[in-house]
Amino acid sequence: MIVDINFENLSELFQKRNLDSNKGDYGTVGIIGGSNGMLGSILLAGRAALKLGVGKVLIGFAYNESPISVDFMQPELMINTATYWLKSQIKVNTWVIGCGLGQSIFSQKLINEILILKRKSTIVLDADALNILASKNFSKSKLNCANNTVVLTPHPAEAARLLGCSTQEIQNNRLDAVRLLSKNFKAWIVLKGKNTLVCSPDDKTIFRNTTGNPGLASSGTGDVLAGMIGSLISQKLCLKQAILGAVWLHGKASDELSLENIGPIGLTANEIADCARKIRNKITYN
Template sequence: MPYTEELPNALYRAEQVREFDRIAIEEYGISGSELMERAGSRAFQLIRELWPEVADLSVVCGAGNNGGDGYVVARLARQAGLACRVFWLVDPARLQGDARRMADAWHACGGESEPLQQLPRQTDLIVDALLGTGLVRPISGEWAVAVRQINAHPAPVLAIDIPSGLDSDTGCMRGTAVQADATLSFIGLKQGMFTADGPGVCGKIRFDALELPAQIYARQILAARRLDYSKIVQHLTPRPRTAHKGDFGRLLVIGGDQGYSGAARMAAEAAARGGAGLVAVATHPAHAATLNIGRPELMCHGVAEPDELEALLEWADQLVLGPGLGQGEWGRAMFAAACSAGLPMVADADALNLLAAQPERRANWVLTPHPGEAARLLGSDVGSVQRDRFQALQDLSLRYGGVVILKGPGSLIGDDSSRRPGLCSAGNPGLASGGSGDILSGLLGALLAQGLAAQDAAETAVCVHAAAADRAAEAGERGMLASDLLPHIRRLLNPESADVGA
């Protein structure tokens, strides 16, 4: 099978993929019609694999290459003996170039097409060949009606190249988008498929390079790097047999105002499970005596005033600041004292909200905002952040320095260097529960305490966290607790263990 379930690491913007297409045609002599034939053929092969019982297809075609691919799928399905109907939003007589040739070939083999008015109720599969990566404005009018029809139909949907209506660069829906069960992407993976709305509308993602020469890809610098557990496992080397706890860092978690001890506890326990040599917690005196019940390895200190934090800051190599910190008088005092120490840190939760009120730029921290926190840090709103998460990541990195993890579906990791951002394509909605971010910040702090460079630690923590969530979700996403990740995190951090696969 030419297409692959093993997705490439390189992610591109739409204009870059179009440039690959141009180079293939103009410089390597691969005709546009040949590329269209290959795309349609790969799509039909995927249909046969994912839906082997399909006997009746409805293909919805627009204009341009995406519509042309749809006509190829329809022709191949008909030639294979399947019933197939084509519904168009652009009259085939108005098509040009390769798309027109493919529409003519469909009609020449006896196929018929008709304007889309109502999709047939009895159809086994819908093929979305409406709009490709060239979408530049919100879907409206009859196009929006077509998308709503597709989404309302009970049949599964295969999207050609990208679900119609999804912005391939930002991952945001342009008004509305096809909700596909599977998407087969061609030539280059589009970065928007893996973040923002992308994971929610793409379904299973498959990829096919359409046999383009590898040299073509050297002509563009990728836009982002797709990451998952298998991509970061090289950072998780076995420990030396002569190691001792002092080799793996002293981590101090600062947080847990009155009523919020659980956040600090989860971050600290995740840090211990993440391999930090020693983990201490500086927390509000109200619950310092009980915070480590059931986890006596954690050293807990009740800290009422900033000067009581001084000795702990001198002891620590690395800080995790923010879980359960609050924004009251105690939290503000702890935040100021921790920041003045100049230690490398992970800033999370209320530390980010306090930072938004008093912005500063540092090189030795990792910031871990979710979209709401990112909006406050940028003085904008959640909608603006989510409309272009890649731009928001860049803006955060430029304003605050260090490394930034913009959390959410398709978490992004980057800094203000020329290194392309990482995008974690793993994880699931089970993470949408209280404490998941605290587990991540503790794990990240542990990796930093063990000596990983900030970008490597951030990418490793995000990918291990997401992989642990995917394992925990095997028992169900609904009802999954943040602490359910901890046993999986331990196994994933030890890839030499027999039960850990890539």
């Protein structure tokens, strides 16, 4: 069965916040990535997570020493190395791994550490984490060895690598592809593209997103989506509403910006996060 995502069914996404609340009530997301030459990816994900309402965002760079100590555009982000945060006693609700991670041996070791050390965690794997997962050196059994809940967010080419087929084969039958990915990896799958599809490992329903436009075909928009998904999961929305809500908001933001002639041509990832925040607040409080 295929069901279109409808914002009217995303009640948890649009709940008003308790007046007597603190940042601890809205969770912590840890984002791992940003290897050499790709620092922007992890910062985009972190900024998006913050703007979607999570209490704290930890940025863990895939370096032995952090290349920066502060993001001057978003100084609220807590920045250090991935290794530092993995050893920290801070409770992290959701880990987002892969934004600009690279595919080095060091990056592969980081994924293994997180999957094994962070038992019973919710883990979102995006970008280079998916490419590592698709490599011959990685065993799929590691994904669930610690009872982790896993979300994979491939675009069509990444999905093709995960299934060992061509991108065209994925595009020719996206429904079968998202089902097979979910079954093979025992994970939630967000198959990005026109009418993004979402499938859970234990539900026969496939959800289809009808928001979004070609403005999303630009650098960094996938990192923003990964950050948004991690943010909403960390805010303790049920997993389905968090994933569907992030996908819907991501596309809806591009639609709203295009109505203002800020896109689809030249739309940037940072603008998506800003607009998604505006939409969530407008629906919640108006």
